[in-house]
Amino acid sequence: MGKLNGKAVVAQGGGPTAVINQSLIGVILEARKFDCIENVYGAMHGVSGIIKEDFMDLTQATTHNLEMVANTPSSGMLSTRDKPDGEYCQKIFEVLKVHNVRYFYYIGGNDSADTCRIVNENAQKAGYDLRVVHVPKTIDNDLLVTDHCPGFGSAGLFVSQAFAGINLDNRSIPGIYIGVVMGRNAGFLTATSIFAKKYPDDGPHLVYVPEKAFDKTKFLSDVERIYRENDRCVIAVSEGICDAKGEPMIASLMENQEKDAHGNIQLSGTGALGDALAGLIKSELKIKRVRTDTFGYLQRSYLSTVSAVDANEAREVGEKAVQFSVWHDIDGSVAIRRTGDYSVEYFLTPLSTVARNTKSMPDEFIDTENSTITEAFKSYARPLVGTLPTYDRIWAPKVEKILNK
Amino acid sequence: MGKLNGKAVVAQGGGPTAVINQSLIGVILEARKFDCIENVYGAMHGVSGIIKEDFMDLTQATTHNLEMVANTPSSGMLSTRDKPDGEYCQKIFEVLKVHNVRYFYYIGGNDSADTCRIVNENAQKAGYDLRVVHVPKTIDNDLLVTDHCPGFGSAGLFVSQAFAGINLDNRSIPGIYIGVVMGRNAGFLTATSIFAKKYPDDGPHLVYVPEKAFDKTKFLSDVERIYRENDRCVIAVSEGICDAKGEPMIASLMENQEKDAHGNIQLSGTGALGDALAGLIKSELKIKRVRTDTFGYLQRSYLSTVSAVDANEAREVGEKAVQFSVWHDIDGSVAIRRTGDYSVEYFLTPLSTVARNTKSMPDEFIDTENSTITEAFKSYARPLVGTLPTYDRIWAPKVEKILNK
Numbered sequence: 001m002g003k004l005n006g007k008a009v010v011a012q013g014g015g016p017t018a019v020i021n022q023s024l025i026g027v028i029l030e031a032r033k034f035d036c037i038e039n040v041y042g043a044m045h046g047v048s049g050i051i052k053e054d055f056m057d058l059t060q061a062t063t064h065n066l067e068m069v070a071n072t073p074s075s076g077m078l079s080t081r082d083k084p085d086g087e088y089c090q091k092i093f094e095v096l097k098v099h100n101v102r103y104f105y106y107i108g109g110n111d112s113a114d115t116c117r118i119v120n121e122n123a124q125k126a127g128y129d130l131r132v133v134h135v136p137k138t139i140d141n142d143l144l145v146t147d148h149c150p151g152f153g154s155a156g157l158f159v160s161q162a163f164a165g166i167n168l169d170n171r172s173i174p175g176i177y178i179g180v181v182m183g184r185n186a187g188f189l190t191a192t193s194i195f196a197k198k199y200p201d202d203g204p205h206l207v208y209v210p211e212k213a214f215d216k217t218k219f220l221s222d223v224e225r226i227y228r229e230n231d232r233c234v235i236a237v238s239e240g241i242c243d244a245k246g247e248p249m250i251a252s253l254m255e256n257q258e259k260d261a262h263g264n265i266q267l268s269g270t271g272a273l274g275d276a277l278a279g280l281i282k283s284e285l286k287i288k289r290v291r292t293d294t295f296g297y298l299q300r301s302y303l304s305t306v307s308a309v310d311a312n313e314a315r316e317v318g319e320k321a322v323q324f325s326v327w328h329d330i331d332g333s334v335a336i337r338r339t340g341d342y343s344v345e346y347f348l349t350p351l352s353t354v355a356r357n358t359k360s361m362p363d364e365f366i367d368t369e370n371s372t373i374t375e376a377f378k379s380y381a382r383p384l385v386g387t388l389p390t391y392d393r394i395w396a397p398k399v400e401k402i403l404n405k
Numbered sequence: 406m407g408k409l410n411g412k413a414v415v416a417q418g419g420g421p422t423a424v425i426n427q428s429l430i431g432v433i434l435e436a437r438k439f440d441c442i443e444n445v446y447g448a449m450h451g452v453s454g455i456i457k458e459d460f461m462d463l464t465q466a467t468t469h470n471l472e473m474v475a476n477t478p479s480s481g482m483l484s485t486r487d488k489p490d491g492e493y494c495q496k497i498f499e500v501l502k503v504h505n506v507r508y509f510y511y512i513g514g515n516d517s518a519d520t521c522r523i524v525n526e527n528a529q530k531a532g533y534d535l536r537v538v539h540v541p542k543t544i545d546n547d548l549l550v551t552d553h554c555p556g557f558g559s560a561g562l563f564v565s566q567a568f569a570g571i572n573l574d575n576r577s578i579p580g581i582y583i584g585v586v587m588g589r590n591a592g593f594l595t596a597t598s599i600f601a602k603k604y605p606d607d608g609p610h611l612v613y614v615p616e617k618a619f620d621k622t623k624f625l626s627d628v629e630r631i632y633r634e635n636d637r638c639v640i641a642v643s644e645g646i647c648d649a650k651g652e653p654m655i656a657s658l659m660e661n662q663e664k665d666a667h668g669n670i671q672l673s674g675t676g677a678l679g680d681a682l683a684g685l686i687k688s689e690l691k692i693k694r695v696r697t698d699t700f701g702y703l704q705r706s707y708l709s710t711v712s713a714v715d716a717n718e719a720r721e722v723g724e725k726a727v728q729f730s731v732w733h734d735i736d737g738s739v740a741i742r743r744t745g746d747y748s749v750e751y752f753l754t755p756l757s758t759v760a761r762n763t764k765s766m767p768d769e770f771i772d773t774e775n776s777t778i779t780e781a782f783k784s785y786a787r788p789l790v791g792t793l794p795t796y797d798r799i800w801a802p803k804v805e806k807i808l809n810k
Contacts, residue, residue, distance in 0.1 A: 016574050041804055045577075055804035068797035074573030076799050081578065098807045165706030168479030172421050172450075173486065177702070270683070271676010271699055278675070293701030294676055297582070301570030304794045305709065389709045392473035394481050399446055399460035402503045 003329050004129060005036050006102030008322075009050065010058070011043040013108035013115060014081070016074035017151030018158075018306050019314035020107060020137045024077060025070035026318020027105045027135065028058050034326050037103060046080030046108075047115060051091040055099075070315070073301045084115055089122035096123075096130065103131045105321050109138035109149075113333050114355035120331055131325040134333035134351055135317050139300050141188035142358040145349045146335035150317055153310030153384035155182070155299050156192030159236075160388055162295060163196035167203040167234050168391070174232035175289030176223065176281055177203070180274040182299050185210050185240045187361045189299070192385055193236035194373040199393065203234025206371045210240040211360045214249055219277075220284050222371045227287065239273060239294075249273060270294070307386040313344065320346040342383035408734050409534060410441050411507030413727075414455065415463070416448040418513035418520060419486070421479035422556030423563075423711050424719035425512060425542045429482060430475035431723020432510045432540065433463050439731050442508060451485030451513075452520060456496040460504075475720070478706045489520055494527040501535065508536045510726050514543035514554075518738050519760035525736055536730040539738035539756060540722050544705050546593035547763040550754045551740035555722055558715030558789035560587070560704050561597030564641075565793055567700060568601035572608040572639050573796070579637035580694030581628065581686055582608070585679040587704050590615050590645045592766045594704070597790055598641035599778040604798065608639025611776045615645040616765045619654055624682075625689050627776045632692065644678060644699075654678060675699070712791040718749065725751045747788035 010027045012020060024042075031040045040058045043049035056077075058066075069076045084092065096104065106116050116134040123130040136143050139155035159181055170177045183189040187209025196204060205226040208214055226233040241249045250273045274292030281290050317334045324330055332348035339345050365377035415432045417425060429447075436445045445463045448454035461482075463471075474481045489497065501509065511521050521539040528535040541548050544560035564586055575582045588594040592614025601609060610631040613619055631638040646654045655678045679697030686695050722739045729735055737753035744750050770782035 012577075016577050042799065042801070053804070053806040053809045056799065056801040057804050058799070058801050061799055061801040065797060065800050068795060069799050071794075072573065072796035072798075073570050075577040079577040095808060099804075161708035162703050165478050165708050166702055168477065169421050169702050169706040172417075172480040172484040270697065271680055275676055275680075291702065292675065293703065294698065295703070296698030297571055297574050297696065298567050298698065298700070298703065301574040303566035303570050303796065389476075390473060391477035391708060392470060393477075394447065394461065394463070394466055394474050395470050396447070396461040396463050396466040399444075399458070399462050399504075401458040403500060404458045 004102040004131065005038070006100040007039045007041055008037045008103035008105065009041045009043050009055070009096065009101045010077070010105040011046045011049065011107070012075040012077050012079050013046040013106060013112035014079060014138070015300055016079060017137050017139050017300050018073040018154035018302070019151055019311045020074070021072050021076045022070050022311050022314035023107045023135050023137060023150060023318035025066045026315040027322055028061070028066055029063070030319040030322040031103070032059060036326065041099070041101070042077045045078045046082065047084055047088070047092060048080045048082045050095050051088065053095055073303060083111060084118055086122070089119055092119055093122060093126055093128055097128060102129065103325055105133050105135055107135040107137055107318070109140070110143055110354060110356060110358050113351060116333070117351040117355040120351055131329065132331045132351070133321040133325050134354060135321045136334060137314070139189055140183045140186050142184065142186035142360070143354055144357055144359050145333070145353050147338040147344070148336060148384055150310060150314035152188060153307035153386065154305060155189055156381060156385040157307045158299050158302055158305045159189055159192045159295065160195040160385055161305060163193040163204055163234065163236060164198070164388055164391065167196050170203060170232050170234050175291060176227065176233045176235070176287055178235045178237055178274050178277050178292040180237050180239055180292065180294040182295065183210070183238050183240060185358060185360065187211050187238050187366070188381070190236050190238040191361065191365060191373045191377050192381055194378060195382070195385055195388060201230060204236040205230065205233050207236045207373050208238060208241050208371060209361060209366060210238045210242055212366060212368050213244040214241040215244070216280065220280070223281055224285055237273070237277065307384060309342070309384055309386055316346060324348045409507040409536065410443070411505040412444045412446055413442045413508035413510065414446045414448050414460070414501065414506050415482070415510040416451045416454065416512070417480040417482050417484050418451040418511060418517035419484060419543070420705060421484060422542050422544050422705050423478040423559035423707070424556055424716045425479070426477050426481045427475050427716050427719035428512045428540050428542060428555060428723035430471045431720040432727055433466070433471055434468070435724040435727040436508070437464060441731065446504070446506070447482045450483045451487065452489055452497060453485045453487045455500050456493065458500055478708060488516060489523055491527070494523055497524055498527060498531055498533055502533060507534065508730055510538050510540055512540040512542055512723070514545070515548055515759060515761060515763050518548070518756060521738070522756040522760040525756055536734065537736045537756070538726040538730050539759060540726045541739060542719070544594055545588045545591050547589065547591035547765070548759055549762055549764050550738070550758050552743040552749070553741060553789055555715060555719035557593060558712035558791065559710060560594055561786060561790040562712045563704050563707055563710045564594055564597045564700065565600040565790055566710060568598040568609055568639065568641060569603070569793055569796065572601055575608060575637050575639050580696060581632065581638050581640070581692055583640045583642055583679050583682050583697040585642050585644055585697065585699040587700065588615070588643050588645060590763060590765065592616050592643050592771070593786070595641050595643040596766065596770060596778045596782050597786055599783060600787070600790055600793060606635060609641040610635065610638050612641045612778050613643060613646050613776060614766060614771060615643045615647055617771060617773050618649040619646040620649070621685065625685070628686055629690055642678070642682065712789060714789055714791055721751060729753045
């Protein structure tokens with residue numbers, strides 16, 4: 001161990017999660033244990049903070065402060081959407097070199113893994129000895145190799161609790177309700193809405209994920225069928241649903257498609273998709289009470305909704321990142337392997353296996369015919385999401401009618 | 406006590422809250438103690454369940470089941486938007502009379518108080534001896550007479566926690582964020598967003614409530630000022646903001662203004678207002694990253710976010726409704742009087758003083774010049790909303806720059 005003597009830098013990239021700071025604090029506290037790591041620097045706003053040399057010396061933060069931050073949602077070191085190219089990476093090296101940084105930990109999704117890959121390749125070309133470890137996080141749960149992603153479980157708990165409440169609300173004042181859920185091109189997060197279905201007639205009655213082409217005609221006949229059966233209908237829809245040509249449904253509905261530096265179009269931060277689907281139901285099915293909410297940023301940043309398993313694993317992937325790099329002197333992305341029901345182990349996978357591409361839900365998780373989610377998904381996701389707070393219906397006998405016999 | 410022998414009926418009207426079932430269970434458990442009350446019936450879907458004789462005999466529900474329901478958001482006996490007229494009330498009496506109902510408890514907002522008033526007047530005209538007590542609830546906090554309304558505190562805690570998370574999110578990836586909050590014509594709920602402001606540079610930086618005319622020019626200059634100072638801006642906006650003529654801002658933006666039986670236009674269940682304000686900022690200020698969420702139904706039904714004070718008071722107003730009607734043989738609406746910091750007492754106010762009209766925020770709660778909320782409001786609302794979970798920023802020294810000196 002300790003082949004490389006120098007500083008460590010930790011940074012966070014991409015969209016925040018409820019537990020991303022567990023990983024941050026996992027890295028910091030573990031790195032502070034090793035003599036070969038002189039200081040632990042935190043780069044502000046991800047890689048953009050490296051090129052600007054906006055570092056904080058986290059070696060001088062108190063443990064209590066760090067533990068408080070671990071329980072705080074969103075990115076404690078702040079984030080960025082920058083995607084470094086060759087020139088950007090050259091600037092990163094100049095800064096890392098001059099500060100004698102030898103360990104770089106980047107917490108993020110597939111875009112951040114790609115950043116790690118580029119930085120790592122660039123370091124090798126430049127002959128600069130640097131350990132680069134990607135620490136996974138994303139509420140979308142769409143990273144390759146790993147069984148699941150830290151951040152997903154807590155966001156899933158939020159989505160489950162939201163739909164459980166919505167279902168109770170919709171049952172008390174019936175109508176159609178559409179909840180639009182994040183997840184980009186993966187349906188995992190939307191699928192967690194299924195945990196809100198406690199009694200057989202509970203919603204969500206219909207769930208639409210991006211993995212299956214969204215067909216307006218099928219959608220309308222689904223809604224009509226459920227509405228006739230139940231006098232109400234709760235629908236969970238992924239923000240990233242696409243038509244048969246693979247074109248996002250939101251794309252045809254928005255005038256200006258905003259794209260970020262990675263070429264991704266804006267799916268969140270607007271109620272357009274929900275409102276368009278509600279309009280479709282109102283005009284085609286002539287149903288009056290149609291409501292829609294876009295859960296938006298609450299899903300990834302709302303205070304107080306954290307899955308315990310998710311928080312613990314987020315902490316551990318941060319610790320393991322440091323351990324792999326110091327004890328084993330290797331680069332890669334920390335991944336989770338499920339070993340039992342429920343137990344996991346951590347391993348390091350090459351950066352190239354995680355960078356850029358994403359994972360979708362397997363077919364066995366989706367019941368296309370009934371537009372819902374299968375038991376197989378529930379087995380997969382339940383340990384990650386954890387248990388919802390208890391809630392119940394009143395059980396009492398009906399009173400015999402006198403006038404309306 | 407116990408002048409009237411007969412059955413009791415309890416029902417819930419209007420939009421649900423996180424603690425409305427505390428009031429329901431308060432009524433049921435208290436009513437089950439009195440010999441003069443033979444059975445406690447629950448009317449399904451509010452007054453509409455009375456005319457259909459859709460009753461459950463809650464005397465035969467288990468205490469454990471009822472306590473579980475007390476901790477469940479939304480209306481356990483289900484709700485209605487019906488507003489009874491004279492004919493409707495006549496049907497109510499026929500049913501109440503034939504079942505020998507002598508105590509009627511209706512949990513709801515000002516519309517439900519109005520229903521109580523009509524039913525009560527109709528009972529008096531018909532010479533039918535009936536105690537009618539309105540039990541207050543509304544997340545809007547807009548009932549007259551009472552210091553505040555059960556349901557408001559928990560919804561306020563949700564809004565505070567949502568904005569606290571949003572602020573952390575917005576700080577990590579800067580831009581403009583607009584959160585649209587419920588509350589109809591009252592700004593109380595939107596104002597609770599101010600509790601998310603922990604550090605001086607935290608959002609919400611701007612808060613717009615319906616009590617003050619919304620001026621587009623002022624709004625844009627506010628946003629520009631904050632954005633220049635902070636490189637970001639978090640905005641809380643009431644769904645019911647109006648222009649100088651008193652016309653709702655959402656009205657001019659929606660093609661079909663849906664109205665309910667009470668003549669209220671639909672303010673919730675659509676992202677239209679947020680999207681329109683975001684579009685305004687994008688086009689007028691040329692700021693690219695503008696995001697908006699409409700918190701929607703999550704505010705009143707999300708599982709697990711309950712203020713302890715709110716839950717306790719919701720339980721007590723239910724109990725007091727029964728006690729006033731049985732011990733004192735009087736009709737009215739249960740109201741809360743603040744007696745200390747923080748202590749309250751309960752009293753009964755005539756139904757006519759609460760029915761129909763609503764309350765707005767007093768001027769001293771609103772800082773119009775800076776488009777924010779005052780300390781006076783915080784003193785008023787903090788005991789009701791309670792304490793947010795702890796969260797923190799990293800405190801560590803900045804590292805001296807080498808290349809970018």
